[in-house]
Amino acid sequence: MSESSVQQEYAPGTHPDWDPPVTEVGVIGWLRENLFSNWWNSLLTLLGIYLAYLIFVPLIDWAVVHADWSGDTRDACTSGGACWVFVKVRLGQFLYGFYPADQVWRVNLTGALFALLILWLTLPRIPYKRVAGVLGLVVFPVVAYFLLHGGSFGLSEVETTKWGGLTLTLVLAVVGIVAAFPLGILLALGRRSEMPIVRALSVAYIELWRGVPLITVLFMSSVMLPLFLPEGVNFDKLLRALIGIILFQASYIAEVVRGGLQAIPKGQYEAADALGLNYGKKMILIILPQALKLVIPGIVNTFNELFKDTTLVLIIGLLDLLAIIKAALEDPNWLGYSIEGYVFAGAVFWIFCFGMSRYSQALERKLHTGHKR
Amino acid sequence: MTDKKTHPVPEDMPAVQLQGVHKWYGEFHVLKNINMDVARGERIVICGPSGSGKSTMIRCINRLEEHQKGHIIVDGTELTSDVKNIEQIRREVGMVFQHFNLFPHLTVLENCTLAPIWVRKMPRAEAEEIAMHYLEKVRIPEQANKYPGQLSGGQQQRVAIARSLCMNPAIMLFDEPTSALDPEMIKEVLDTMIELAETGMTMLCVTHEMGFAKTVANRVVFMDGGEIIETNDPHEFFDNPQHERTQLFLSQILQH
Ligand SMILES: Nc1ncnc2c1ncn2[C@@H]1O[C@H](COP(=O)(O)OP(=O)(O)OP(=O)(O)O)[C@@H](O)[C@H]1O
Numbered sequence: 001m002s003e004s005s006v007q008q009e010y011a012p013g014t015h016p017d018w019d020p021p022v023t024e025v026g027v028i029g030w031l032r033e034n035l036f037s038n039w040w041n042s043l044l045t046l047l048g049i050y051l052a053y054l055i056f057v058p059l060i061d062w063a064v065v066h067a068d069w070s071g072d073t074r075d076a077c078t079s080g081g082a083c084w085v086f087v088k089v090r091l092g093q094f095l096y097g098f099y100p101a102d103q104v105w106r107v108n109l110t111g112a113l114f115a116l117l118i119l120w121l122t123l124p125r126i127p128y129k130r131v132a133g134v135l136g137l138v139v140f141p142v143v144a145y146f147l148l149h150g151g152s153f154g155l156s157e158v159e160t161t162k163w164g165g166l167t168l169t170l171v172l173a174v175v176g177i178v179a180a181f182p183l184g185i186l187l188a189l190g191r192r193s194e195m196p197i198v199r200a201l202s203v204a205y206i207e208l209w210r211g212v213p214l215i216t217v218l219f220m221s222s223v224m225l226p227l228f229l230p231e232g233v234n235f236d237k238l239l240r241a242l243i244g245i246i247l248f249q250a251s252y253i254a255e256v257v258r259g260g261l262q263a264i265p266k267g268q269y270e271a272a273d274a275l276g277l278n279y280g281k282k283m284i285l286i287i288l289p290q291a292l293k294l295v296i297p298g299i300v301n302t303f304n305e306l307f308k309d310t311t312l313v314l315i316i317g318l319l320d321l322l323a324i325i326k327a328a329l330e331d332p333n334w335l336g337y338s339i340e341g342y343v344f345a346g347a348v349f350w351i352f353c354f355g356m357s358r359y360s361q362a363l364e365r366k367l368h369t370g371h372k373r
Numbered sequence: 374m375t376d377k378k379t380h381p382v383p384e385d386m387p388a389v390q391l392q393g394v395h396k397w398y399g400e401f402h403v404l405k406n407i408n409m410d411v412a413r414g415e416r417i418v419i420c421g422p423s424g425s426g427k428s429t430m431i432r433c434i435n436r437l438e439e440h441q442k443g444h445i446i447v448d449g450t451e452l453t454s455d456v457k458n459i460e461q462i463r464r465e466v467g468m469v470f471q472h473f474n475l476f477p478h479l480t481v482l483e484n485c486t487l488a489p490i491w492v493r494k495m496p497r498a499e500a501e502e503i504a505m506h507y508l509e510k511v512r513i514p515e516q517a518n519k520y521p522g523q524l525s526g527g528q529q530q531r532v533a534i535a536r537s538l539c540m541n542p543a544i545m546l547f548d549e550p551t552s553a554l555d556p557e558m559i560k561e562v563l564d565t566m567i568e569l570a571e572t573g574m575t576m577l578c579v580t581h582e583m584g585f586a587k588t589v590a591n592r593v594v595f596m597d598g599g600e601i602i603e604t605n606d607p608h609e610f611f612d613n614p615q616h617e618r619t620q621l622f623l624s625q626i627l628q629h
Pocket residue numbers: 398401403421422423424425426427428429430
């Protein structure tokens with residue numbers, strides 16, 4: 001029933017459905033419309049294909065085709081491509097640091113619980129999100145602490161100095177994100193408060209922490225803080241780094257959230273007031289849901305940065321994923337495989353950050369309620 | 374529905390009393406010696422030129438604006454800066470805004486049940502039942518599960534009216550409820566307000582809808598320059614305005 005060269009006449013109301021013109025649908029239509037619509041578009045397309053060829057063919061060749069996967073010494077790496085044997089041999093360390101090998105199941109169990117919670121929270125099909133939220137924010141941290149740190153319930157104690165690798169990176173990032181977020185919201189509300197003292201304190205806090213590089217904060221927390229503490233009091237280096245990261249990131253989140261708060265029209269506050277909602281309910285039920293939705297991209301950006309900034313802890317001697325890979329590169333048996341190490345580190349960071357970004361996009365779509373401002 | 378007043382109010386006590394109310398925005402004296410009693414069930418229309426302080430006056434009644442001098446007594450309770458006091462009065466006073474101010478992240482039904490659930494501590498099922506009752510009253514029950522952004526302006530304003538009514542208020546304030554609407558939607562909102570007036574609700578409406586004023590108002594209040602210039606019975610007000618500023622104002626709005 002496709003187009004005929006002669007336009008046939010139909011009585012009104014009897015025109016049959018025609019297939020759309022071939023240029024409008026299908027692969028060929030799409031190609032013609034988007035990649036080859038005119039001569040310079042076609043040229044750009046071909047140029048793009050050539051550039052992709054220049055980059056990806058050698059990359060895949062190196063990373064997959066000519067790579068070495070089996071064996072457990074550097075002698076196994078003979079094909080001239082990537083030597084993934086190095087990563088494979090060191091994988092235990094990259095993932096767990098110096099966590100005792102016979103206790104690694106505790107890290108795995110914690111990780112599995114965490115993954116389940118994340119799935120529960122993010123997959124739209126699974127109901128009872130509130131239960132998952134309470135489990136994640138209240139029960140999980142306690143369980144994770146006792147599992148990872150041990151020292152009770154018959155679990156041997158594993159000091160935080162032995163934690164490392166991806167485990168440490170995730171502990172820093174997750175605790176940092178979960179704790180800095182509410183603190184940041186409180187600071188943002190404080191900065192917009194009508195109480196002058198609260199407002200002044202919030203402004204001072206935010207501006208102070210935003211003006212200092214994270215490295216300085218980490219140095220201060222590991223070197224300066226002990227000087228102020230009484231003799232003999234020695235609190236955990238990881239905890240100190242965490243507190244530094246949380247206090248630092250909270251100031252960034254506060255400013256992102258404040259941007260969202262400012263975008264909410266005054267009428268929303270007034271309608272909530274007029275209904276008799278008190279300050280807390282007004283903020284939690286009306287203002288924050290809208291403000292946070294608006295700033296999802298900014299918040300996820302901050303989380304992404306925080307995730308990557310955790311690598312700075314290597315400066316105070318904590319062995320996160322990147323630090324432990326760097327350490328492994330110094331091993332005389334594996335000299336010369338830094339590219340493999342850094343590509344692996346980059347890939348792991350990318351997977352987590354990309355995951356966060358995809359989730360945020362899905363969340364934005366889900367929360368879109370069809371209103372325009 | 375039961376009236377959940379925390380204290381008994383005598384029947385003959387006015388719903389709203391404004392006694393010598395003054396307000397300033399910085400140096401600017403926006404309300405000057407406002408005196409007005411609104412009886413229970415009375416319907417007042419407030420009009421006047423732009424900037425005359427109409428919005429400011431009715432916003433003082435539920436403390437969206439604070440007055441600096443004089444007394445405002447709502448439903449037997451005097452407005453003070455005590456937060457509990459303010460929240461108690463806001464529970465009894467509904468307000469409808471020019472720009473609707475619905476909560477865009479909540480459905481129509483959730484907009485209506487939010488305050489009863491969280492302020493009145495009503496069980497969800499009961500709140501939803503009441504909400505559906507009022508959504509039927511304003512003739513949009515079929516929109517209950519849509520979001521405000523999916524409704525027309527007139528529908529949104531009717532939801533806003535239903536949302537206020539769900540709190541079972543003793544007094545309703547309207548601040549130019551139809552002036553942001555397209556002409557063909559004004560009628561549906563005015564009809565809703567007329568029906569509300571017929572239930573005996575105490576209403577204070579800032580509006581320039583003269584037809585509405587003639588149909589439902591017991592009194593029309595004319596404001597200019599932050600003062601109440603004239604208060605009169607609607608027919609007297611339109612046919613036989615006393616004050617020359619009123620005459621000027623009426624001649625201006627009747628020109629078009
Ligand atoms: N927050 C404010 N700060 C300073 N001045 C204000 C503020 N709100 C209103 N005003 C001024 O107070 C006066 C009265 O304002 P109001 O909104 O009560 O007028 P209105 O009678 O409702 O006018 P309209 O018909 O335009 O709505 C106006 O001159 C206005 O500019």
